[in-house]
Amino acid sequence: MLSIATTEPMALAWTGAIFLLFGEIAALLCLPRLPRVIVASTIAELGYVLMGFGLGGAAGDTGAVMHLIYQGVMRGLVIAAGWWLIRRTGSSNLADLAGSGRRMPIAATLFGFGMFSVMGLSPFKGSFSKFLILYAAIEQGHWAMAVVGTIATIVAAVYYILVIQRVCLEHPTRRIELAPGPKFAMPIAGGLAAITVLISIWPLPIQHLAEHLVGVLDPARVPEFESPWSALVLVPYVGGFVVWGVGLLSIKARDAVAVLLAVVTVAMVVFDPSLDPTTRLFALLFAAISCVMIVYSIDYMARTEWSNRYYFFAFLMTGSLIGVVTTHEFGNFYVFWELMTWTSYFLIVHEQTPKALRAGLIYFLMCAGGAYVMHLGILLVHAQIGSFEFSALAAQVDTIPPLVGLAIAGCFFVGFAVKTGLVPGHAWLPIAHPVAPSSISGPLSGLLTKAGIFGMVKVLYLVIGVGALARFSALGIGLDTVLVVLGCVTLLYGEIRALFEGELKRMLAYSTLAQVGEIAAILGIGTALATDAALLHTTNHAVMKTLLFYAAGAFILRSGHKKIADLAGLGRVMPFTAGCYALASVAIMGLPPFSGFVSKFLMIYAAAAAGRWEIAAVLLIGGVIGVVYYMRVVGTLFFKPYEGELDVHEAPASMLAAIGILAAAIVFGGLVPSFQLDLVARVGDLVSARAGLAPVVLPSLVVTWPLGATVAMVGAIAVWLVGRSSVVWAGRLAVAVLAVAFAAIVLEWGRFDLLSGCFALLIAGVGVLNMTHATAYLAHSHAQGRFYAAFGIMIAGLIGMTAAKDVFSFFAFWELMSSWALWAAIVHEETDDARREGFKYFLFNTVGASFMFLGLAMVVAAAGTFDLAGIGHALTTLPTLAFAPAIVLVFLGLVMKAAMLPVRIDWQMHPALAPTPVSGYISAVLLKSGPWGVLKLFTLFGGAALISRIGGTIGGQPLLMDVIAAIAGVTILYAGAMAVVQNGIKLLLIYSTVCQLGYVLMAVSLGTPLGVAGGLMHFVNHMLLKDTLFLCAGAVMVASHAHMLDELGGLGRRMPWTFGMFLLAGLSLAGVPPLAGFSSKWMIFEAAFQSGHWALGAAAMISSLFTLAAVLKFAHAAFMGTPTAKALAAHEAPLAMLIPMGILTVASVVIGVVPGLLLVPIAAIEAELGLVPIAATLTGPLPGLDGWHPGLLSVLVILVGAAVLPYLRLGRRAGIVHTAVHQCGVGDLLPEASRVGAVNLFESPNAAIRGLLTRKPAGDGKTA
Structure with a gap:
């Protein structure tokens, strides 16, 4: 019985x-x-x-x-x-x-x-x-x-x-x-x-x-599942009923009460002193975004059906979200979790279309199913410890058997992962976001997914604890590993799906998958620093993605289109909304000076600090993919013509207010991240304490702006604003801003080292000249204010980079000068070709910056300091393997910046389609950041003593630097030869630029005093000379409207000043004595031969002939011969072009005569860098063995010229004899047909090579 x-x-x-x-x-x-x-x-x-x-x-x-x-x-x-x-x-x-x-x-x-x-x-x-x-x-x-x-x-x-x-x-x-x-x-x-x-x-x-x-x-034997709700929950929750009731009487009153209730909810969270750090962080986030949601909804939902029901469930969802993060026991936690799912379900299906209902069904079933699984874990907790209190589980977690603990943690993890949207529980997210009202799509992405992140941090890391999670594992695999793997898979899946998505909101939904994957992967590392980084990106992503969805909602509301391709040119009629969308896109790509950059940097650094470089690499790969689809939308909005309805205009006021608030938060989070960092740091401290570790000290993530960069940045914004009303004054202001920035550099000279200070002066000085040239070049162009602003921001980044004292500021300015602002300048012409080439440039720079980013993060993690000056000393105490891969990655990024092989530099030849002043600036100045970075970081990282530990030395020179020199040497030959066979006006000059950058990089990499001096001298010479060539080419293009050399001819008579300056700069660049280029190239030749690099020296000399051939080809095709129709219509460049070109020409001539003007400062730079300085005087000969004396050589040339000039004048008085062209008896040839064009000079050998390879044997081609 x-x-x-x-x-x-x-x-x-x-x-x-x-x-x-x-x-x-x-x-x-x-x-x-x-x-x-x-x-x-x-x-x-x-x-x-x-x-x-x-x-x-x-x-x-x-x-x-x-x-x-x-x-x-x-x-x-x-x-x-x-x-x-x-x-x-x-x-x-x-x-x-x-x-x-x-x-x-x-x-x-x-x-x-x-x-x-x-x-x-x-x-x-x-x-x-x-x-x-x-x-x-x-x-x-x-x-x-x-x-x-x-x-x-x-x-x-x-x-x-x-x-x-x-x-x-x-x-x-x-x-x-x-x-x-x-x-x-x-x-x-x-x-x-x-x-x-x-x-x-x-x-x-x-x-x-x-x-x-x-x-x-005994009623105590029955568990109590619920406890009283706090006022933080009751106010928005009960307020939802009040708002619904008021809405039955008056729509306007309802809207006012809704906004008031949302603001009161935020205030209650802000002033509640009882909240722990984790709760405060998420409660502030949820309340603030919900408040913005209500403001946005006022106009967005104004003419929609069931708007009263919408506000009812919106406030119930807000109360539920706040309840999830403020409760301290699992009974209420589960109640709020289910209510959060239920209320958000009604918001997703609000429009009640078949797609919305299907999405709501999938969303509810997946999230409710995850919650039911999580509930099993909650019941297991109570069965084990007899309480639902968080504190009770934290105190008794060590008493739970590992198998039971694994079941508990696993049940919680399933519920949190589904709500977060991690693969394979992600299916609801890309379906629900597009069909929900846009006012809800933002919070779905920004808030509901973050509830899952909150659960992971609060329950798994703080209540259960990292140590206990390590004990609750199966087959040696813990939940942290699962979280990392799922995070990385979700990241890549989301990025790839977003890449191929044509509907805007679906693209943003897949992007959310990628972003939560990033957060989860970093969170899975399990360190306090990683937790801080993940939470910082959690808050930033909530703001950024909500803004993106809200802007997308405005586009759809006004235009009626959801496809990206149908939004072409919408930025022209909705500039504020589209501008904020672009701002959020740049931020979410992790670019400065916005909040996304700060959190992305901290995540990569946290991964590197934990030794998880593979996670950092996955994040960077995802970031490269993200660049493609985010910039595709921005390019579509701003750089394609608008062909939509004429009555489309900006979004309504409340929507613009919400979008503006979010945009301001993104800017504030980038410039002043300390508020958010303080919030997340306290959570990280709790994670450390729970794991029994010392609290982590967050690095300073505030960009230090020098005065010159600040002037350029603020001035660029002012220029853009002025340009909306007067392009003439915008151009004048742009020039003045850079002149003031130049003066600011001089005023702050003490914060620069000599190398960087000189570079900064050149950056600002050449910027003034090119901006002046641009005011004439773009005189009849569109969107001039936008171009001037983008140009100025790029220069601000360059100036800031030179003054940076820490890795964070250095990389922030590096990204600022080479990413979105430069892209905007390149695609200014808004043609298909310009957009294509601008995108290629952006993508190429992103890849190079990603290598550098990972390398810098690894270097900083190994050295334990962000201070650039302190890194080298710290690395000397470490084993080589601890820093060698990092330094290789950094130098790889720098070499890519200089456009060196083995990267296909002909694939990267995109600045040809940019306005010529910016093309010239890229070639003359911006790309110099690569060689500058190599020299600066080489010395900061410990010089030859440290770098030689990476692969050893060859002939006393570090192998790594020899490799860089060899890459530069090959690039010199390849790019020089390619320049000779080009027919495009700017393409020829761009290949020549890459060739000359090879000279600079090769010389600097030699590491000898003479090599570094020659490289730095050519650094300046090329800057002056190549900029002169580009500005002359720009003047030619404006005067003739030609883009190919074969369209030109005989311009020398129409544009004598331009011709003279072009020829002088070109011959100097080729190294013709006694011009400035000859001095620097001679020093490079001698340095290569003296250091035993005979092949590199020979390559440099051969490529000088290529440069001479390219210059003469350009000069002959454009300025000599029979004038073409376009040449006959041309006229001399205006003063705004001639003056910058003249200043550059005079400077290069003076340097050619007195090279000591450069060599004396260069010697001081070498001494400051710890190198043996060259022997240089202001009026002395070139350094090296039996150095040339350019001054004396110049005097000799002048004397010979003075002697020959009378003879030439006799010939001039005799007149010029014109003879007919011998046409071999053919009488119907047009004059143009007898002209030797660019295509006939130094033709590419491709056809000849193909002919040799495919030539058939003599006879019938049959073998015996």
């Missing part, structure tokens, strides 16, 4: 579990017949009752009785309301009942309320009877039974939502004549609904009644 007594109850319990599962499946199969579904579901729910009585105990018996009471009331409501609907419709088929929400809104609402209440969900919390029964199963060790019950609940959720959607939310598919309804059905339904509300809000009387009926003498 004892055996029977102990087994029969369990048999009853298992019978109930099986009854429940198969009953729910049967109910699902009964669709679409509503009565059958309700009957089968009601019978299935009796399985819970059988489980409860079979399990017994206080929880089981009490739960069974409560379930009978609750189900009786709530199912009575469903039956009464459903009876009314069926009788009036005349059918019980869901196909006929579809659309009842519109035909019979009150009855359908009562029906839906009853169905959700049966599930345990409603605005009034719902019942927890079934959870008592599941708790009894877990408490007694019957985990399998609890799992069966959970699976049955998930199955039930499927048909519940399907029925609710069809009856309450779908639009009617056909017209139905309504019959009279049962007389007493609606009063009964109303009364039962009221009872449902009461027993849901106050469940304790029902619980005590059940305890009394089953004879529970």
Whole structure:
């Protein structure tokens, strides 16, 4: 009998579990017949009752009785309301009942309320009877039974939502004549609904009644699932009902009350002193974004249907979110978690379209399913420690067996991962975001996914603890590893899917997957620093992605288009909205000076500091992919013509206000990140303390702006603003700003080292000249203010880079000068070719910067300091393998910046399509940041002594530097030869630029005093000479409107000053004595031969001939010969062009005569860098063996010229003899046909090579 007594109850319990599962499946199969579904579901729910009585105990018996009471009331409501609907419709088929929400809104609402209440969900919390029964199963060790019950609940959720959607939310598919309804059905339904509300809000009387009926003498044996709600939750939650009620009376009053309630909610969070750091961080985030959501919704929802319902659920969702983060025990945590899912479901399906309902179904089932799994973990916690309190679990977690702990942590992880959107629980996210109102799409991405992140941090890291998670592992694989892997997979999956997405909101949704994947991967590292970084990006992403969705919503609202391609040129008619969208895009790509850069930098650094470089690499790969699709949208908005409706204009005021607030937050977070860093640092300290580690000290992530960079940056913004009303004054202001920036560099000279200070002066000085030239070059162009501003921001980045004292500021300015601002300048012409080439440049720079970023992060992590001056000393104490890969990556990024091989530099030859002043500046100045960085970081990283440890030395020179020199040497030959065969006006000069950069990089990499001096001298010479050539080319293009050399000819007569300056600069660059280029090239030749690099020296000399050939080709084709029609229409360049060209020419001539003007400062720079300085005087010869004396050589040339000049004047008086061209008897040749064009000079050998390779043997080609 004892055996029977102990087994029969369990048999009853298992019978109930099986009854429940198969009953729910049967109910699902009964669709679409509503009565059958309700009957089968009601019978299935009796399985819970059988489980409860079979399990017994206080929880089981009490739960069974409560379930009978609750189900009786709530199912009575469903039956009464459903009876009314069926009788009036005349059918019980869901196909006929579809659309009842519109035909019979009150009855359908009562029906839906009853169905959700049966599930345990409603605005009034719902019942927890079934959870008592599941708790009894877990408490007694019957985990399998609890799992069966959970699976049955998930199955039930499927048909519940399907029925609710069809009856309450779908639009009617056909017209139905309504019959009279049962007389007493609606009063009964109303009364039962009221009872449902009461027993849901106050469940304790029902619980005590059940305890009394089953004879529970000690109520403490029944777990308390809920505790009173705090005011932070009640104010927005109850306020939602108030807003709904006011909306029934007045729309305007409702909007005002809604905004007031949202602001009050934020204020309550701000001034609540009881919040712990984690709670405060997320509560502030959720309340603030929700407040912005309400402001945005005022105009966005103004003309939409069901707007009252929208505000009701929006505030309930806000209250639920705040409840999730402010509660301190798992009972309320689960209640709020379910309410968060339920309320957001109604916001997703708000428009009630088929797509929205399908998305809502998937969203609800996935998130509710994850929550049910999480609930098992919550019940396991109570069964183990006897409490739902977070603090109790934290105190007793070490007493939990590893297998049980793994089950608990795993259940929580599933719930959090699905809500976060991690693969494979991600399917809801890209479906729900596009169909939801845009006012909700933003919070879906910015807030709901972050609830999952909160759960991981709060429950897994702070309550359970990193140490306990390590103990709760299977096969040596912990949840941290799973989180890292899923994060990386989600990141790459999201980026790749976004890359190929053509619909804007879906693209943003997939991007959200990528971003939460980043956060999860970094969070999985498990260190306090990684937690800080992940949380900082959590807050930043919430703001950035909400802005992107809100701007997208404005585009769709005004234009009616959702496809990216259909939004072409919309930035022209919605400049503020599109500008904020572009700002958020740049920020979310991790570019300065915005908040996304700060958090992205900290994440990469945290990964490097933990030794997880592979995670950092995955993040950077994802970032490169993100650049493609984000800039595609920005380019479409601003750099394509607008062909849409004429009446499209900016978004309404409340939407613009919300977008502007978010944009300001992004800028503020980038310039002053200390507020956010302080919030997240406190959470990191808690993680450290929970793991028993010392708190981590966050590095300073505030960019230090020198005065010159500040002037250039602020001035660029002012120029853009002025340019909206007057392009003439915008150009003048742009020139003046850079002149002031030049003066500011002089004033702050003490903050620069000599190398960087001189470079900064050149940056600003040449910037003044090129900006002056641009005012004439773009005199008849469009969007001049935008171009001047972008140009100025790029220069601000260059100036800031030279003054940087720490790695964070250095890389911030590096990215500022070579990313979005430069892209905007390059694509200024807005042609397809310009957009293509600008994109290539942006992508190429991003790849190079990614190598450098990873390398710098690894260097800083190894050295333990961000101070550039202190890194070298710190690295000397470390083993070579600790820093060698990092330094190689840094130098790889620098070499790529200089456009060296093996990168296909012909693929990168995009600045040709940019306005010529910026093309010249890129070639003359910006690309010099590569060689400058090599020299500066070479010395800062410890010089030859440290670098030689990477691969050893060859002839006393570090192997790494020899490799760089060899790459430069090959580039010199390749680019020089390619320049000779070009026909494009600017393409020839750009290849020549890469060739000359090779000279600079090769010389600097030699590391000898003479090599460094020659490299630095050529650094300046090329800057002056190549800029002169580009500005002359720009003057030619403006005068002739030509882009190819073959379109020109005979311009020398029309533009003599331009011709003279071009020829002088070109010959100097080729190294013709006694011009300036000769001095620097001679020193490079000699340095290469002296250091034993004979092949490099020979390559440099050969390529000088290539340069001479290219210059003469250009000069002959453009300025000599028979004038073409375009040449005849040309005229000399205006003064705004001639003056900059003249200043550059005079400077290069003076340097050619007196090279000591450069060599003396260069010697001082070498001494400051710790190198042996060259012997240089102001008027002395060139350094080296038996150095040339350019001054004397110049005097000799002048004397010879003076002697020859009288003879030349005699010939000039004799006149020029014109003879006819010998045409070999052909009399119908046009003059143009007899002209030797550029294509005929130094033709590419491609055709000849192909001919040799494909030539057939003599005869018939057959072999014997």
